[in-house]
Amino acid sequence: MTPKEFSKYLALERQYSAHTVKAYMRDLLNFEAFCADEHKGSSLNEMPYVVIRSWIISCLEEGCSNRTVNRKVSALKAYYKFLLRKGYISSNPLAGHRPLKTDRKIEVPFSQQEMRQLLTSWSDEDTDFESLRDRLVVELFYSTGIRRAELIGIELTDLDIESKTLRVKGKRNKDRIIPIVENVMPRIVSYLQAREQAFPDLNTPYLFLSGSGNKIYETLVYRIINKYLSRVSEKVKKSPHILRHTFATHMLNQGADMNSVKELLGHASLASTQVYTHNSIAELKKVHLRSHPRNKK
Incomplete structure (x- = not known):
């Protein structure tokens, strides 16, 4: 073997x-x-x-x-x-191995204020292909919670403009359908028009392209996210995964059911989704302290 x-x-x-x-x-x-x-x-x-x-x-x-x-x-x-x-071996040498202890890794999501500031930072005059692409990349990450690999793999046929849905291929090639929020639809239409004007004769199925017309790639996606999040935040970690984390946290903070968030994120189990709840609990504590009569002086 x-x-x-x-x-x-x-x-x-x-x-x-x-x-x-x-x-x-x-x-x-x-x-x-x-x-x-x-x-x-x-x-x-x-x-x-x-x-x-x-x-x-x-x-x-x-x-x-x-x-x-x-x-x-x-x-x-x-x-x-x-x-x-x-049957190549008769026993697993790692059968009794215990993983090394690690500190719980808590990633700090972006606040709703930071995201509002970011999403209003674009000028309506930024209508070139790359500006429209970058804005749509940011908005899709934040409004859908998809993974970087899922965004890169989106094909034109995965978009259903009429039903306002997006099909993505998740881990282990499992497809899921995600609704697209109303405010993002004009961004998609504008980007598709700019894409057609920039590459009228290009025959590729992929939605997101580089400036040279090739399929967008991991490091470019990371650079886009890092560039625009740096406008509104000094947090060290600025990545597509943090936007996914932000999506989940904001959904839970607004009262979304955890099972629904699990399905949107494409998690196999609730245990994976529960890592996002610590921020939601912190938000609930603030509301509790602010609202409960026993906390009034």
């Missing part, structure tokens, strides 16, 4: 996203390189836990955080589980 077979298994059978497959394979190849240097002549499939532990220590010594190491080990776990399932 080769890592290449494992890659096919992740993509075709597990239906992981290309981004996830790439990350898993990078971590697996990193471990393979460590084994080649430290334990020449031994097969990757036969590595005992003591070797994996040495690799974990080396990662920590190189400055990897506990969270990063746990992510790397997750790739190995998936690899050895697959080997065991296929």
Whole structure:
């Protein structure tokens, strides 16, 4: 069994996203390189836990955080589980492994005031292709909560202008339909017109394009978000994921049902959605302190 077979298994059978497959394979190849240097002549499939532990220590010594190491080990776990399932090995060397302790990572979403300030910062005179694209990228992230990979993969046929809905392909290639808020519809129409004028003869299915007419890519999306959020906030973290986090937090703050937010985000379980509730609870505390008669002096 080769890592290449494992890659096919992740993509075709597990239906992981290309981004996830790439990350898993990078971590697996990193471990393979460590084994080649430290334990020449031994097969990757036969590595005992003591070797994996040495690799974990080396990662920590190189400055990897506990969270990063746990992510790397997750790739190995998936690899050895697959080997065991296929009968290539008789026992999983990571069966008794316990993940390293990590501090709970709390990401601070943008406030409603910051988002209002951002969404009113564009001038009506910004009608060139890239300005209209950037504005729509920001508005779609904030109004739908979609992931970066989902936005990049949107095709023209995924938009239903008449029903005001958007189809996105989530993790493991699961489709979901998301409603588009009324205020975003004019942005979509303006962008589609600018896209047609900028690339009248271009034959590509993808909605979002780079300035050269190619499919938009991860680093460009990140730069767009970082650029415009820097206008209204000094928060260190400015990324598409923080806008997804902001969407969920604002929805919950406004009284949205958690199951509904779960479906909109494309989460497999409520546990994934519940990580956003700490900000909503903080908001509820403010309302409680401000409104309850026992808190009046």
